[in-house]
Amino acid sequence: MAKKNVRYAVQRNRIKRIIRESFRLHQHELPPIDVIVLARRGLDDFTNAQLHAEFEQAWQRVTKKFNQSQRD
Template sequence: MEKAYRIKRNEDFQAVYKKGQSVANRQFIVYRYKGTDLDHFRIGISVSKKIGNAVTRNRIKRAIRETFKVYKEDMVAMDFIIIARKPAAEMTVAEIHKSLTHVLKIAKGFNKKMN
């Protein structure tokens, strides 16, 4: 994922948390915020140490990034913060993809109707 698609600064994270809306399922919480003058989406990923060791956390982050790469063209131009919950540690990459897609549909993160 290119740098332009990432949220890295603490101020950006805090703006999304304070001004954005959240949607959740059992595995993920998604905060979304329509910032000003964005031409594409940006994502921030948060996976707590409570979820598992570094290998587990990095596997979850890679699966989240891969989901966004697959739907790159279909995403609404806004900021998203994805917070992984404990059950995500036990999931396969395909299950993470399916669960994250589900919560993004609820959050209205896609430009068009997805199957």
């Protein structure tokens, strides 16, 4: 997580904790692939609930994209 995009360590750590928790809760639904999460500017302005919702959508997109690539 880039210091350039999320300035304070406490915010970077909060985001990383939420990413890990979200992954842990959804790992049984996710395809067997490696995932890299890049932080964009403004991510530290999100509330915890908003971050959870964003990662929920991200996991769904990853799964959908993986399933589509498997059919091709």
